[in-house]
Structures are given as structure tokens and as C-alpha cells.
Amino acid sequence: MGRSLGRFAACFTVERADADELGKRAITFAVSDADPGAPHLIITRLTELPRSFERLALASEREGFEFVRRLELEWRSGSNRFDQPGELLLGVLLGGELEAIGGLNRDPYLSDPGVGRVRHLFVAPERRNGGVGSGLVRAIMAASFPHFRRVRLRTANPRSNEFYERLGFKKLAADPTATHAYPE
Numbered sequence: 001m002g003r004s005l006g007r008f009a010a011c012f013t014v015e016r017a018d019a020d021e022l023g024k025r026a027i028t029f030a031v032s033d034a035d036p037g038a039p040h041l042i043i044t045r046l047t048e049l050p051r052s053f054e055r056l057a058l059a060s061e062r063e064g065f066e067f068v069r070r071l072e073l074e075w076r077s078g079s080n081r082f083d084q085p086g087e088l089l090l091g092v093l094l095g096g097e098l099e100a101i102g103g104l105n106r107d108p109y110l111s112d113p114g115v116g117r118v119r120h121l122f123v124a125p126e127r128r129n130g131g132v133g134s135g136l137v138r139a140i141m142a143a144s145f146p147h148f149r150r151v152r153l154r155t156a157n158p159r160s161n162e163f164y165e166r167l168g169f170k171k172l173a174a175d176p177t178a179t180h181a182y183p184e
């Protein structure tokens, strides 16, 4: 395990942070308390896969996760470029290198266009436990609010359950297509 990053250092600016319901929900997920002493992480929208994507994909395969490579294949084939209304793919960069990735799609398991889905969240093993994963989910959620009234996801293991529940997601009972949703 590499050294801890401390608190997530990226800032996400919430637009329309006014008193309406959209603003309040966005603020709940805004990344805050940036630590000026922490490494300079940049969170950015990816419109192409950076060269260092391959390092992240290899790391995920070493751990037995296949979804980062699947993201790449779907991106290259054009079947999912996170470019439909409300969708986006975010990356976390440190010194220009991709350290984490996570996307927001319209939930493909539902016909409701108002429901999004967090997908393909992966943090480089040596960057974990420093708030990068939660910062990335917060940024995805803040970006989701103008477009999706609800966001669902499916977790892979019990440790990720805690991770998402700490961020405010609620566990869904017996839904084969999702394990968590925000709001419930």
C-alpha cells in the first residue's frame, strides 16, 4: 500500500448552489475541505482515454476486475462513450497520470431516462484509502443532479457496500439489477 493521500484535494464547483432542491442535493455531494498540503489531484471529464489508462487497466486485471478493460472496449467500439444526455466519464489525474476512473451512464436496466448509474469505479491500488474514491463519487453525483433525479449502482463486494452507504446511498432490497440507490 502506498502512502495515504490524506483528504481528497480536488475541488468541485457546484453551480446553481442556491436554496432550491437541486442545489441542496448537489451540496450534499460537493467535494470540500481541500487540504492545501495534499498532493495535487485533478478531477477532470475524459473525452478520450489518456495513454496512462493502460496502467490502470493492467492494475485492475491483476486484481481480477474485468470492468476497466470492458470500459475501454466499449469506448473504442463506440457502444458506450458516456456521451448521452447527462452522462460523463471522470478521471483523477496526479502529475498527468490517470489514478482513478468512474463513469455516469443513464441506467441501462431501466427505461426511465431520469435514472442514472455509477459505473466502472476504479482507484489505482497504491492510491486507495485517501479519499480518492469518495471524492470521485461525490463529483459524479454533483454532476448528476441536473440530469438524473435518482442514481443507482451495483456493488461487487461487502467492503464497497460500506463505501457507498457512507456516501449516503441506500441498500435496495432484492433488485437483481442494482444494489444501491441515491436517494433511496
Ligand SMILES: CC(C)(COP(=O)(O)OP(=O)(O)OC[C@H]1O[C@@H](n2cnc3c(N)ncnc32)[C@H](O)[C@@H]1OP(=O)(O)O)[C@@H](O)C(=O)NCCC(=O)NCCS
Residues within 6 Å of the ligand: 065, 121, 122, 123, 124, 127, 128, 129, 130, 131, 132, 133, 134, 135, 154, 155, 156, 157, 159, 160, 162, 163
Ligand atoms: C472501492 C474503491 C473505489 C474505494 O476507493 P478509495 O479511494 O480507496 O476510497 P476512499 O479512500 O474514499 O474510501 C475508503 C473506503 O473504501 C472502501 N474500500 C477500500 N478498499 C476497498 C476494496 N478493495 N474494495 C471495496 N471497498 C474498499 C472501504 O470502505 C474504505 O473504508 P475503510 O478505510 O473504513 O475500510 C477502491 O478500493 C477500488 O477501486 N477498489 C477496486 C474496484 C472496486 O471494488 N470498485 C467498486 C466496484 S462497485
